[in-house]
Amino acid sequence: MKKSFGIKEVVAIGIGTALFIVLTNVQVPFPVVPNTSLQSRVAILTFFSAIYGPVVGAAIGLIGHALGDALFYGSIWWSWVIPEAVFAIGVGILSKKYGIKEGNFTAKKIVMFNVVQVIFNVLAWVVAAPVLDILIYAEPAKKVFAQGALSVIGNILVAGILGTLLCAAYSKLSVKSSSLSKEA
Amino acid sequence: MARLLTYAEKDTWIHRLSGVTKMIFFLLWSIVGMITYDTRVLVVMLLISLVVFKISKTEWKQVGTVFLFILFFLVFNLVVIFLFSPYEGEKIYGQRTDLFHLFGNYYVTKEQLFYELNIMLKYFTVIPVVLMFMVTTNPSEFAASLNRIGISYNVGYSIAIALRYVPDVQADFTKIRHAQEARGIEMSKKASLFNRLKSMAAIIFPLIFSSMDRIDVVSNAMELRGFGKNKKRTWYAGRPLKRNDYFVLIFVVVFCAAALIITFLDGSRFYNPFS
Secondary structure, three states: OOOOOOHHOOOOOOHHHHHHHHHHEEEEOOOOOOOOOOEEHHHHHHHHHHOHHHHHHHHHHHHHHHHHHHHHHHHOHHHHHHHHHHHHHHHOHHHHHHHOOOOHHHHHHHHHHHHHHHHHHHHHHHHHHHHHHHHHHOOOHHHHHHHHHHHHHHHHHHHHHHHHHHHHHHHEEEEOOOOOOOOO | OOOOOOOOOOOOOOOOOOOOHHHHHHHHHHHHHHEOOOHHHHHHHHHHHHHHHHHOOOOOOHHHHHHHHHHHHHHHHHHHHHHHHOOOHHHOOOOOOOEEEEOOOOOEHHHHHHHHHHHHHHHHHHHHHHHHHHHHOHHHHHHHHHOOOOHHHHHHHHHHHHHHHHHHHHHHHOOOOHHHHHHHOOOOOOOOOHHHHHHHHHHHHHHHHHHHHHHHHHHHHHHHOOOOOOOOOOOOOOOOOOOOHHHHHHHHHHHHHHHHHHHOOOOOOOOOOOO
8 A cells, every 4th residue: 555655755855855954064074185074964865765765865865955055055066966866866776675674784784785875976976976067067077076086985984884874773773574473 | 053045035026926937047047057158148147147136135144154155165166176177278268378377387378267267157147046046935835836837746845844844953953962062072173083973973863863753743744634645736825927927937038048049159168259
């Protein structure tokens, strides 16, 4: 009876986006490289994509990044909004396989989750973002690839550490599907 | 916490326009602003943006902090572009006129300055329109508007919920941060990178888990009221398109088409004053 896009997903997009926007400027700057930072909102996006799947994740990424940029910075950098969705879809597509909601986020699945996370971070920030920057804004190639390479490190760290911990903690809270045992 | 741009109730004809109109205007405007590198088009767009901004009676105190922030990013971006690619202008305009020598292999060229001037103009044509869109559009009306132009009301509702809950989540965030700081976590520059990541986690964990509860509460409430049962829904804040809306829409479509034609007339998105 459960539809793939129900009320819960609508609300999850809404609240997830609100979280994403609020955390837009909660960042820890890297000590060495200027203009790069560990962005806490990446953890939100990773977590929501892993739990609610690609549609919710992509929507949070697109709406959250666009609105967050508009609300805080007053301008939207579209070439960095779209990769957000690329990443979310990648992480979200296997959301059922992680078994987070069923309380079944085992070591093997944690490894799988992180492999996926790294692959799509690279695809989003080292491939999609710089290519869009060049196509849309005609910025110098060297500059945008350097930016992409720097931001991907931060995002992999945040998604890997905070994202994994969040999923693991949430998984512990949720009920194991096999927690009931049949009485003899 | 930095100040967010928020909607402010005022009575100008821009405020009276429907949210759909403003959104279409804003989207087309920023798309054209993204595509064109034609200096003439950009200057005209900049002038129009400023006029529109003026009419919307937006005050400096509403947007000042945000504007200074953008300015900082803009300058930073221009410097970085120069450092990474000091001869990008030469590549685009096909010639090089050195103005003066800076250091090492870095010469300031006329073409580079012109290229970076265009980037700056691109920023400035879009900024006033985004700022204006954010401070003159009522969020509930905006959600209703989205539905009107054919986007599923689920999406409209998601956005309405997001905008509605931003202040709440922000309040939660501040509360949690104060509580954790009282318990002694260090968020300032003094802490090491790893420790700051840990303190970030100390705030995000409670924030996310309280939000997960909120998702349950809100979605249960909506389910009890029969959300999503029918194909259509009506909106309290919805507004029909009026005469002025059609004027603005016609203007922006014609203007954007003309801008693109002028831009690509010579076969390239760049305007070359050097040849």
